[in-house]
Amino acid sequence: MVPPGLDTRPCGGKYADIVAAIGNTPLVELKRLSPKPGVRIYAKMESFNPTGSVKDRVARALIEDAEAKGAIAPGQTILEPTSGNTGISLAMICSRKGYPLKVVMPDNVTEERTQLLTMYGAEIVYSPGEQGSNGAVALAREMAAGDPQYYMPYQYGNEANPLAHYNGTAVEILEELDEVTAFVAGLGTGGTLMGTGRRLKEHDPDTRVIAAEPLQGELVQGLRSLDDGFIPPIIDLSLLDRKIFVSNRDSVIWTKKLLQEEGLFVGVSSGAIAAIAARVAGELDEGNVVFVVCDDGWKYLSSGVYSRSVDELEADGTLERASFW
Amino acid sequence: MATAKIPPVLRPSTGGEKEVEVAGDSVGAALNALAEAHPATKGQLFGEDGSLNRYVNVYLNDEDVRVLDGLDTGVKDSDTLVILPAMAGGA
Numbered sequence: 001m002v003p004p005g006l007d008t009r010p011c012g013g014k015y016a017d018i019v020a021a022i023g024n025t026p027l028v029e030l031k032r033l034s035p036k037p038g039v040r041i042y043a044k045m046e047s048f049n050p051t052g053s054v055k056d057r058v059a060r061a062l063i064e065d066a067e068a069k070g071a072i073a074p075g076q077t078i079l080e081p082t083s084g085n086t087g088i089s090l091a092m093i094c095s096r097k098g099y100p101l102k103v104v105m106p107d108n109v110t111e112e113r114t115q116l117l118t119m120y121g122a123e124i125v126y127s128p129g130e131q132g133s134n135g136a137v138a139l140a141r142e143m144a145a146g147d148p149q150y151y152m153p154y155q156y157g158n159e160a161n162p163l164a165h166y167n168g169t170a171v172e173i174l175e176e177l178d179e180v181t182a183f184v185a186g187l188g189t190g191g192t193l194m195g196t197g198r199r200l201k202e203h204d205p206d207t208r209v210i211a212a213e214p215l216q217g218e219l220v221q222g223l224r225s226l227d228d229g230f231i232p233p234i235i236d237l238s239l240l241d242r243k244i245f246v247s248n249r250d251s252v253i254w255t256k257k258l259l260q261e262e263g264l265f266v267g268v269s270s271g272a273i274a275a276i277a278a279r280v281a282g283e284l285d286e287g288n289v290v291f292v293v294c295d296d297g298w299k300y301l302s303s304g305v306y307s308r309s310v311d312e313l314e315a316d317g318t319l320e321r322a323s324f325w
Numbered sequence: 326m327a328t329a330k331i332p333p334v335l336r337p338s339t340g341g342e343k344e345v346e347v348a349g350d351s352v353g354a355a356l357n358a359l360a361e362a363h364p365a366t367k368g369q370l371f372g373e374d375g376s377l378n379r380y381v382n383v384y385l386n387d388e389d390v391r392v393l394d395g396l397d398t399g400v401k402d403s404d405t406l407v408i409l410p411a412m413a414g415g416a
Contacts, residue, residue, distance in 0.1 A: 132412055134412055211389075211392075215387075215407075215409075216409065216412050226334060226335075226369050226380045226381060226410055227380065228380075228410070229380030229381075229410045229412070230380075230412065231379065231380070231411050237391055237392060240392050241392070242389075243388065243389035243391070243392045244387050244388050245384060245387050245389075245407075245409075246387070
């Protein structure tokens with residue numbers, strides 16, 4: 001029974017501190033995006049996490065895993081390559097727990113990410129933007145190899161990353177839905193797709209697990225050779241039913257669509273994921289399609305994607321240069 | 326014929342061409358046609374056993390062929406094969 005004057009229950013839980021409040025994010029139906037009455041599209045709002053992204057789950061799991069293994073103690077410097085969100089999540093958690101943090105990040109990410117990291121007390125080492133996240137990974141590995149004082153959780157190869165979703169995101173989705181026809185998430189480290197996808201398929205082997213990935217602009221494909229390529233070790237392609245790329249242009253179009261039609265203010269990669277979720281929904285006659293909203297839109301305001309037209313962004317090169325994932 | 330889009334990292338091997346017309350009714354046949362036309366791409370596209378180099382992602386239109394039927398995936402004349410290097414992301 002909801003008491004008079006309070007119509008917003010449940011409150012979402014009572015927690016000992018902000019780190020414990022990570023997860024338990026809402027699952028929101030997007031009726032206007034659904035192409036058919038029998039197909040329901042749900043957004044798992046990971047943007048509701050304390051620092052505004054799905055990476056809060058991963059960062060907490062990485063640090064708690066290292067603590068449980070006795071690999072770190074307060075005062076130990078944590079070093080991690082990131083395109084931004086993992087760094088911001090680690091920065092908040094490390095500052096709460098007393099670990100100095102150094103993040104390696106491409107130099108073409110938005111200014112907001114730099115400010116957030118600095119605000120939480122992290123030190124930033126920039127890698128060349130034209131090498132994308134590959135460059136950040138390579139530089140961080142080099143730094144960690146040369147200095148044993150660093151502990152590198154390494155989200156790309158640490159099973160704690162998918163386990164955060166196996167034991168969190170997926171369980172929360174299954175608490176709300178009896179059946180998930182398709183699950184769509186972004187492919188970066190692979191953690192969200194592998195962890196959530198594995199659990200959903202254990203529950204129902206017919207659940208289709210679909211990856212949306214960025215079509216990297218030519219300016220962020222600055223590899224000297226294919227041998228500089230990188231495949232996150234935690235990715236198991238056999239778990240995926242489809243893997244589809246989305247251009248920055250389509251990603252921005254769908255980011256705006258989520259804002260205008262459903263009132264969701266989300267990051268550009270979530271627009272890309274929504275584009276694939278809507279496409280998959282259009283191919284079904286009935287069922288539930290769940291997609292992940294990775295982060296909120298605040299960190300991308302300075303890029304102009306919400307205030308300027310797609311054609312303007314394309315004309316001035318923003319779409320080609322930017323690193324939104 | 327289908328069109329193969331060449332990433333910057335492979336363009337030195339295609340004489341700078343960004344797109345190459347390729348014949349073949351499967352991804353494997355189309356990539357072999359590319360390798361015949363531009364032999365310098367062969368060692369980069371394929372491993373010694375003839376499988377796709379692990380650091381090369383090939384998309385039929387916008388879907389990764391590794392998650393379809395690999396090199397056996399069927400190709401139509403109107404299709405585009407997009408070749409991309411494997412890149413890390415953050416999501």
